[in-house]
Amino acid sequence: xxxxxxxxxxxxxxxxxxxxxxxxxxxxxxxxxxxxxxxxxxxxxxxxxxxxxxxxxxxxxxxxxxxxxxxxxxxxxxxxxxxxxxxxxxxxxxxxxxxxxxxxxxxxxxxxx
Numbered sequence: 001x002x003x004x005x006x007x008x009x010x011x012x013x014x015x016x017x018x019x020x021x022x023x024x025x026x027x028x029x030x031x032x033x034x035x036x037x038x039x040x041x042x043x044x045x046x047x048x049x050x051x052x053x054x055x056x057x058x059x060x061x062x063x064x065x066x067x068x069x070x071x072x073x074x075x076x077x078x079x080x081x082x083x084x085x086x087x088x089x090x091x092x093x094x095x096x097x098x099x100x101x102x103x104x105x106x107x108x109x110x111x112x113x
Contacts, residue, residue: 031094033062041072052083057092068102
């Protein structure tokens with residue numbers, strides 16, 4: 001009986017906790033983008049594009065995510081893929097995570113070609 005008394009609250013907590021905090025699981029990948037630019041996508045695009053073209057891995061990732069989510073630019077999965085992979089090829093850890101997350105590494109989706 002004593003074990004049941006102890007385990008019952010733990011079981012309830014393990015069921016309720018994910019439901020309460022499920023909204024945070026749907027948050028976009030941003031890796032500090034919102035903290036830096038808030039919602040000013042025009043400024044972000046003006047600053048990030050030259051940096052990304054010159055090889056800055058963080059700028060490449062952020063620009064790729066702008067295209068992926070269609071924030072301040074027309075949604076374009078091909079350009080998103082191009083910029084995110086350029087960043088990942090430089091072994092930028094956030095971009096490597098993004099590639100695995102977006103293209104099935106964590107969701108059981110299709111493998112990366």
